[in-house]
Amino acid sequence: MKPNILKVRDLTKHFGNVTSVDGVSFDIFRGEVLGLLGANGAGKTTAINMVLGIVTPTGGRIEVFGKELMANRIEVLRQMNFCSTYTQLPGNLRIWQNLKVFGQIYRVPNLNSRIDEVLEMLEISHLKKRVSGELSAGEGTRLNLCKALLNRPRLLLLDEPTASLDPDIADKVRGVVKRIRDEEGTTILYTSHNMRDVEEVCDRVVFMHKGKVLFTGTSEETLHHFEEESLEEVFIRVARGGDIESNRETEEATK
Amino acid sequence: MSFPTVRALVLRYLYLYTRTPVRIVELVFWPLVHLLVWGYLTRFLQQNVGDDFPHEITFLIGAVILWDILFRAQQGVAIFFLEDVWSRNLLNIFAAPVTNADYLGSTYAVGMMRASVTSVMLGGLSVLFYSFNIFQLSWALIPFVFNLLIFGWALGMISTALIVRWGPAAETLAWAVPFFIQPFAAVYYPVDYLPTVLQWIAKALPCSYVFEGMRGILTDGVVNWKELGIATILNFCYLGLAGLLFVRVMLKGREKGLLTKFASQ
Numbered sequence: 001m002k003p004n005i006l007k008v009r010d011l012t013k014h015f016g017n018v019t020s021v022d023g024v025s026f027d028i029f030r031g032e033v034l035g036l037l038g039a040n041g042a043g044k045t046t047a048i049n050m051v052l053g054i055v056t057p058t059g060g061r062i063e064v065f066g067k068e069l070m071a072n073r074i075e076v077l078r079q080m081n082f083c084s085t086y087t088q089l090p091g092n093l094r095i096w097q098n099l100k101v102f103g104q105i106y107r108v109p110n111l112n113s114r115i116d117e118v119l120e121m122l123e124i125s126h127l128k129k130r131v132s133g134e135l136s137a138g139e140g141t142r143l144n145l146c147k148a149l150l151n152r153p154r155l156l157l158l159d160e161p162t163a164s165l166d167p168d169i170a171d172k173v174r175g176v177v178k179r180i181r182d183e184e185g186t187t188i189l190y191t192s193h194n195m196r197d198v199e200e201v202c203d204r205v206v207f208m209h210k211g212k213v214l215f216t217g218t219s220e221e222t223l224h225h226f227e228e229e230s231l232e233e234v235f236i237r238v239a240r241g242g243d244i245e246s247n248r249e250t251e252e253a254t255k
Numbered sequence: 256m257s258f259p260t261v262r263a264l265v266l267r268y269l270y271l272y273t274r275t276p277v278r279i280v281e282l283v284f285w286p287l288v289h290l291l292v293w294g295y296l297t298r299f300l301q302q303n304v305g306d307d308f309p310h311e312i313t314f315l316i317g318a319v320i321l322w323d324i325l326f327r328a329q330q331g332v333a334i335f336f337l338e339d340v341w342s343r344n345l346l347n348i349f350a351a352p353v354t355n356a357d358y359l360g361s362t363y364a365v366g367m368m369r370a371s372v373t374s375v376m377l378g379g380l381s382v383l384f385y386s387f388n389i390f391q392l393s394w395a396l397i398p399f400v401f402n403l404l405i406f407g408w409a410l411g412m413i414s415t416a417l418i419v420r421w422g423p424a425a426e427t428l429a430w431a432v433p434f435f436i437q438p439f440a441a442v443y444y445p446v447d448y449l450p451t452v453l454q455w456i457a458k459a460l461p462c463s464y465v466f467e468g469m470r471g472i473l474t475d476g477v478v479n480w481k482e483l484g485i486a487t488i489l490n491f492c493y494l495g496l497a498g499l500l501f502v503r504v505m506l507k508g509r510e511k512g513l514l515t516k517f518a519s520q
Contacts, residue, residue: 052350077352090342104263
């Protein structure tokens with residue numbers, strides 16, 4: 001059995017009276033791409049922010065590389081990275097300057113050649129000297145991905161990485177995700193509202209609804225469980241709250 | 256504190272300045288305006304109020320230069336944080352292997368650089384325009400600058416903590432906080448001229464000892480080392496308390512998701 005890279009147990013987050021994440025548990029094993037799925041407000045981004053240590057959990061436990069996250073935050077974060085559609089790199093800096101700063105923060109060896117490598121991987125080498133604020137949305141997302149890949153992370157968190165991309169670039173990004181998983185054995189936690197992404201890239205999925213995990217399994221297992229023909233249909237059904245209680249009972253039985 | 260991380264964060268700030276020259280104007284413009292206004296006011300008072308007017312009126316120019324050291328050090332910390340908010344880069348930084356100490360260390364360094372740039376410029380111009388040489392403060396200049404930098408950093412941490420606590424709407428505090436204390440800091444007038452209650456506030460502010468000390472040297476040529484010692488002790492108390500406040504607010508910020516709210520503004 002492959003080693004457990006990320007272990008989340010009974011993760012809970014309350015913001016005042018609002019429960020954003022409610023007793024969530026899941027694992028990711030080495031070299032696996034796990035899709036964290038759910039409608040807006042399902043708790044995915046809050047869960048990711050807790051795994052990054054930006055939000056402190058109200059309860060539960062997060063272990064990364066076998067170590068408790070908050071007690072070993074800096075050591076763990078040095079081997080992780082993330083890319084979110086909700087963040088940008090400073091728009092006044094040139095692309096190479098932004099990557100140089102983050103490369104130094106993550107202590108990337110042979111930084112200059114690594115910068116060239118990731119720019120080539122994301123096909124934006126020609127933009128190296130451009131000012132980041134002048135990039136299109138798609139180019140900006142690819143720059144964020146370059147930052148996320150700089151330190152060859154053992155665990156990579158991708159929060160809707162294809163959200164603002166056209167189908168061609170989105171396809172290339174999915175290709176990069178598969179490539180780093182296959183060639184570098186990177187473990188990836190992937191959120192997306194694009195079910196095509198999920199079907200193509202993810203080995204397993206975790207469906208969340210109102211802060212809880214409804215189902216965990218491969219795409220096939222998910223389709224079988226929900227008796228639907230596509231993940232898109234499962235997503236819509238979950239988003240609309242269909243059969244949630246019975247699914248929860250099924251999951252309890254599975255445990 | 257990790258030196259490579261601090262260096263990387265400072266590098267980002269230096270890139271920002273080389274990429275946007277208008278920010279250098281901000282470093283130069285306001286201090287220069289203050290120097291010109293207070294410098295010519297000093298010259299006017301010296302020439303028109305009569306022989307009874309004290310020679311040490313030149314302390315107004317010294318006060319402009321020293322106040323700017325405190326202000327730039329405070330700005331270095333507070334604006335550093337806001338730069339990340341404005342560029343939606345905050346999560347990239349706080350989700351990276353950066354400790355509070357690394358972050359604060361880099362803001363201190365940036366504050367020191369900002370203060371150095373403006374104080375060298377103002378020092379040179381005050382000799383040129385008004386024949387006022389800040390180096391007449393001699394060796395006392397070192398503890399003066401040291402104390403103002405530390406107090407500026409403490410105020411910067413307090414400003415940042417308040418901005419994190421109250422959100423982006425409170426970002427004007429980054430500029431306002433030093434001016435909250437300026438009336439009691441004895442920058443342009445002696446502490447004795449304040450009402451008794453306000454004198455107590457002034458005595459609780461380390462920078463008031465620096466400005467009083469500067470006037471003492473220009474008037475009597477005497478350095479009051481005891482008062483500078485009090486200022487230094489007070490400063491370390493403020494720095495410690497401001498650091499605790501910053502760390503506490505960051506912990507609360509993580510608990511309440513305040514940092515992620517900044518990112519989604």
